[in-house]
Amino acid sequence: MSNSDIVMSFIDAWNTMDWDAAADLLSDDIVWDNVPMATMEGKAVVDAAMRGMAPEAVDWVVLSIAENGNKVLTERIDNFDMPGGKRVELPVMGTFVITAGKISLWRDYFDLASFTSQMA
Numbered sequence: 001m002s003n004s005d006i007v008m009s010f011i012d013a014w015n016t017m018d019w020d021a022a023a024d025l026l027s028d029d030i031v032w033d034n035v036p037m038a039t040m041e042g043k044a045v046v047d048a049a050m051r052g053m054a055p056e057a058v059d060w061v062v063l064s065i066a067e068n069g070n071k072v073l074t075e076r077i078d079n080f081d082m083p084g085g086k087r088v089e090l091p092v093m094g095t096f097v098i099t100a101g102k103i104s105l106w107r108d109y110f111d112l113a114s115f116t117s118q119m120a
Contacts, residue, residue, distance in 0.1 A: 036112035
């Protein structure tokens with residue numbers, strides 16, 4: 001499985017809200033850096049944060065993906081259907097680092113103001 005395949009499997013797990021499958025693709029020392037927000041460290045912390053978002057549906061659309069060594073870059077539109085009928089559509093640029101077949105760094109860049117206004 002290529003590094004891009006690992007990232008696409010992770011995105012597929014998000015899209016089906018299979019949090020166990022998503023967590024299985026993370027290294028124990030994963031760092032999740034949502035650039036405009038707080039950085040999270042450790043598999044248990046990241047797993048809890050993923051589950052804690054509590055969307056009703058997820059649809060991450062990959063516009064572009066590129067692999068260079070152990071780094072995978074994604075240009076995406078992350079769509080979330082949230083409780084109360086809120087729909088969040090967020091352009092995201094993501095970087096994933098793969099170490100020993102697991103995601104060890106997940107860094108997403110997005111517009112926090114756009115996210116918070118859609119969540120309000």
